[in-house]
Amino acid sequence: MVSQLSEKAAVSEKATGERAVTVIGLGPMGQAMAGAYLDAGYEVTVWNRTAAKADALVARGAHRAATPGAALAANELVVLSLTDHDALYAILDPVADALAGRVLVNLSSDTPERAREAAAWAAGHGAEYLTGGVQCPPSGIGAAGSSTFYSGPKEVFEAHAAALKVLTGADYRGTDPGLAALYYQIQMDMFWTAMLSYLHATAITAANGITAQEFLPYAQSTMASLPDFLAFYAPRIDAGTHDGDVDKLAMGVASVEHVLHTAESSGVGTALPAAVLDVFRRGMERGHGGDSFTSLLEVFHEG
Structure with a gap:
């Protein structure tokens, strides 16, 4: 009880400091974040x-808190850099009585629904809560051009925007605490799928005596072409039109089949192109052979 009271007493001394922050979780990302704050004079x-x-x-020059409760008591603004929300609860649930008056900025990855649950949990203990989705590796923390998605109460975000930046x-x-997590996860959906396709293509090149360095400019060229395709298809998707005037799903099926056969003949695993081909064929079964490949949205929406 004495230690809890001393932790709470510390709030009045430092919680109102405009350039003071607590960082809980010191993996590579948390280390980079704490270091950036030190560099900025926090x-x-x-x-x-x-x-x-x-x-x-x-x-x-950082202060080491002896306990999670002491870390919470030290400052109003508390940045969390943890593996997931299970880690959040494991660390903070036992000291939940110290959450009142804190602003939790959770930069840990998890699902939108779990972000909403955590926001409600925090509010139940008297804390404000912002969800964050960091769009860079640790090396990008503090660097120009890096960005993080945030969602939660707008007034809370605006009050601490300078520190977050x-x-x-x-x-x-937006105000929905799940939105930052949603935007982060859909970015990761694209990133990991694209990077896995790069690795698969690189495996095929290696099987055919081509080095990753030799393949590099062609891989970069393909990736660099994607923004133009996205810009072309986005308005059509929003309009609900999947006209086969530029591409046809039937052509896509043939193309993916050729990729699969090339991988197979190279002795490279075909699980990835086979999964893509399965989606394309499901679109064909629904009668979309003459439509654009964007008609595959119907396949995804059906689960």
Whole structure:
């Protein structure tokens, strides 16, 4: 009880500091975030389950909190950089009585629904809550051009926007706490699928005696062409038109079949092109052979 009271007493001393922040979670991303705040002249308090991960930051001037409760008590603004929401609850549920008056900025990856649940949980303990989706690796923290999605109460975001922008640019998506997580996950949907396609293509090149370095300019050229395709198809998709005037799904099926056969003859696994081909064929079964490949949205919507 004494330790809890001392932790709460510390709030009056530092919680109102405009350039003070707590960072909980010191993996590579949390380390980069705490470091960016130190570089910007913030008073930084850190906590991590493995205390030694804070050593380098403490050597630079950060304060090491002995407990999660002490980390919460140190500052109003608390940035969370954790694996997921399970980690959030494991760390903060036991000290939930210290959440009142805090502003939790959760930059941990998870689903939109879990972000909404966490926001409600935080509100139930008297805390404000912002969801964040960081769109860069740790090396991008503090760098120009990096950005993070945010959602939650607009007044809370605006009150702390300057501190958040120390980390990256801030792209506010709306009051629904699930929106930042949603935007982050759909970005990851595209990123990992595209990068996996690159690895699969690179495996085929390697099987045919072509190095990744030799393939690089062609891989870059293909990826660089994608924005033009997205810009062309987006208004058609919003209009609900899938005219086969530029591309036809039947042609796409033949193309993916050729990719699959090329991988097979190269001795490379075909699971990825086979999955793509399955989606294309399901579109064909629904009578979309003469429509654009964007008609496959119907397949995805049906689950």
